[in-house]
Amino acid sequence: MKYLLDSVAMKKIDEYSIKTTGIPSVVLMERAALSVSSFVEKLAYNKKDSGKKDISICVVCTKGNNGADGLAAIRQLYLHGYKTLVYEAGRKEPGTDEYELQKNIIKNLEIPFECAVQDNILPLDEYDFIIDAMFGIGLSRDVTGVYAQIIDEINRVSAVKVAVDIPSGLSAGIVQVSNKKVKADYTVTFGFDKTGMVLYPGRKYAGKVIVSDIGFAVSQDNVQKILENNPARMIEKKDILMIPEREADGNKGTSGKVLIAAGSRSMGGAAFMSAQSAYRSGCGLVRVFTHENNKNALLTLVPESICDTYNDKNSNCDELTKWCTWADCIIAGPGLSVSGQSEEIVKCILQSGSDATLILDADALNIISENEEYYEYISRYKGKVIMTPHVGEMSRLTGKSVGQIKGNSVETALCYSKEHGVICVLKDAATVVCDHDNIYINTSGNCGMATGGSGDVLTGVIAGMMCAGFDDECFAAALAVYIHGCAGDMCRKNQGIFSMKAWDIAESLSTVFTQNNTDYN
Numbered sequence: 120m121k122y123l124l125d126s127v128a129m130k131k132i133d134e135y136s137i138k139t140t141g142i143p144s145v146v147l148m149e150r151a152a153l154s155v156s157s158f159v160e161k162l163a164y165n166k167k168d169s170g171k172k173d174i175s176i177c178v179v180c181t182k183g184n185n186g187a188d189g190l191a192a193i194r195q196l197y198l199h200g201y202k203t204l205v206y207e208a209g210r211k212e213p214g215t216d217e218y219e220l221q222k223n224i225i226k227n228l229e230i231p232f233e234c235a236v237q238d239n240i241l242p243l244d245e246y247d248f249i250i251d252a253m254f255g256i257g258l259s260r261d262v263t264g265v266y267a268q269i270i271d272e273i274n275r276v277s278a279v280k281v282a283v284d285i286p287s288g289l290s291a292g293i294v295q296v297s298n299k300k301v302k303a304d305y306t307v308t309f310g311f312d313k314t315g316m317v318l319y320p321g322r323k324y325a326g327k328v329i330v331s332d333i334g335f336a337v338s339q340d341n342v343q344k345i346l347e348n349n350p351a352r353m354i355e356k357k358d359i360l361m362i363p364e365r366e367a368d369g370n371k372g373t374s375g376k377v378l379i380a381a382g383s384r385s386m387g388g389a390a391f392m393s394a395q396s397a398y399r400s401g402c403g404l405v406r407v408f409t410h411e412n413n414k415n416a417l418l419t420l421v422p423e424s425i426c427d428t429y430n431d432k433n434s435n436c437d438e439l440t441k442w443c444t445w446a447d448c449i450i451a452g453p454g455l456s457v458s459g460q461s462e463e464i465v466k467c468i469l470q471s472g473s474d475a476t477l478i479l480d481a482d483a484l485n486i487i488s489e490n491e492e493y494y495e496y497i498s499r500y501k502g503k504v505i506m507t508p509h510v511g512e513m514s515r516l517t518g519k520s521v522g523q524i525k526g527n528s529v530e531t532a533l534c535y536s537k538e539h540g541v542i543c544v545l546k547d548a549a550t551v552v553c554d555h556d557n558i559y560i561n562t563s564g565n566c567g568m569a570t571g572g573s574g575d576v577l578t579g580v581i582a583g584m585m586c587a588g589f590d591d592e593c594f595a596a597a598l599a600v601y602i603h604g605c606a607g608d609m610c611r612k613n614q615g616i617f618s619m620k621a622w623d624i625a626e627s628l629s630t631v632f633t634q635n636n637t638d639y640n
């Protein structure tokens with residue numbers, strides 16, 4: 120797990136490093152600059168045919184500390200023999216102390232220097248590399264005037280663009296303040312990943328992100344001691360190793376019993392995918408409660424599953440209640456449709472008296488969005504409740520527009536989770552998983568996963584992680600989302616982004632688990 124920080128958190132880390140522990144600001148800056156210049160130099164080496172003198176690099180800066188980093192980086196590149204230019208934008212007043220210190224060195228070395236003039240921006244076509252050092256985490260408002268014109272020029276030309284700390288115009292936190300942003304090919308960011316570069320739209324602007332250790336006196340392990348609020352986190356590959364080992368003397372009953380209430384008269388596929396992925400994610404027994412029309416197909420496709428059915432005349436709620444108390448984890452909703460009968464099924468599960476972890480997905484969410492009283496049932500449900508809306512379902516649940524939710528996914532998920540006392544998995548390109556005091560933003564997966572059934576597969580993986588023996592269900596849900604994304608990334612390699620489908624994702628899960636050495640002995 121890695122922390123994702125915003126500008127307030129980064130400023131605290133900066134301040135702690137400089138004021139409390141006494142690391143001089145300029146030391147951090149020189150290390151930051153060196154990480155940028157050596158990265159650019161590595162890229163320049165790859166342009167094998169040209170000698171250093173033929174490679175031209177322009178740094179664009181304003182007069183804050185991001186600009187100061189940029190000045191130190193370009194000085195290092197100049198001293199290595201590259202053709203360089205400093206292009207400065209900003210008011211007449213002096214910059215920060217660090218900026219003026221770096222500018223003085225630039226002047227002493229007589230490194231070419233130009234000041235930007237509004238409406239007369241220097242064409243930047245001739246540069247192989249542009250180092251973007253206009254705004255870092257100090258960005259506080261919309262970018263306009265000369266700064267906006269320079270960003271347009273940077274985005275127009277074909278140079279390789281390397282952003283210092285964060286692309287200029289992009290905010291480090293969950294809310295974006297500017298419409299104008301540099302579209303970088305690479306971002307060398309300092310100390311920690313930034314929330315705004317992991318969420319969309321920021322992720323599209325940051326390019327490949329390199330996190331550079333510049334010597335802040337705060338490690339991943341003590342971030343939380345320095346900050347007041349819990350910062351967001353992202354799951355990483357090594358977290359898959361945290362899945363508890365399967366009991367050597369366990370049996371199918373001890374590996375997790377899952378009940379899946381899914382699949383209506385004409386929609387069976389969701390139930391099959393959910394069942395298949397639950398088994399592929401380690402569940403010991405999977406019982407599917409579905410419309411009788413789906414039984415044969417289910418037992419053909421996932422013969423390991425147990426099938427109980429309802430039909431048009433009988434919702435079979437007595438049986439369903441019994442299986443709810445049998446289960447360790449319940450999935451309700453995939454392909455269930457919205458009807459009087461499916462409402463009865465969802466209500467029966469919520470009122471079953473079970474304390475199994477309950478995953479509410481798809482039509483269960485649509486039913487809840489149309490029937491306020493279901494929130495009352497949720498609040499009285501004994502076990503943990505996980506709700507997994509995609510943005511469309513979240514829009515129906517909250518009455519907010521899809522645009523509002525996409526622009527503020529963390530806040531939306533967090534508010535919803537707090538209001539209803541549930542773990543919320545808000546599914547989007549960067550899925551947010553949260554409870555009242557934890558936020559995870561997912562980084563695995565790809566747009567090929569935007570395909571029918573992908574969410575049904577996710578419910579099975581979440582059930583698998585609920586049965587794996589974690590104490591922390593929110594972390595387990597976030598891990599499931601990450602694993603699901605990794606399986607999607609595997610499909611991208613094997614089937615390709617256009618051809619991959621949900622069943623492929625379910626079938627790739629075993630590779631994700633085995634490649635990470637968690638194939639339970």
Ligand SMILES: NC(=O)C1=CN([C@@H]2O[C@H](COP(=O)(O)OP(=O)(O)OC[C@H]3O[C@@H](n4cnc5c(N)ncnc54)[C@H](O)[C@@H]3O)[C@@H](O)[C@H]2O)[C@H](O)CC1
Binds near residue numbers: 147148182188255260
């Ligand atoms: N030792 C250190 O302090 C280190 C700092 N690092 C780098 O510093 C930046 C953060 O620097 P800061 O001076 O706080 O702000 P910026 O350079 O990001 O911004 C400059 C300046 O611009 C003003 N401003 C903000 N928004 C706008 C706008 N839309 N239009 C015009 N002007 C705007 C605002 O007043 C800012 O002060 C950090 O990202 C690092 O790159 C290194 O980490 C090394 C250690």
Ligand SMILES: [K+]
Binds near residue numbers: 252285
């Ligand atoms: K920048």
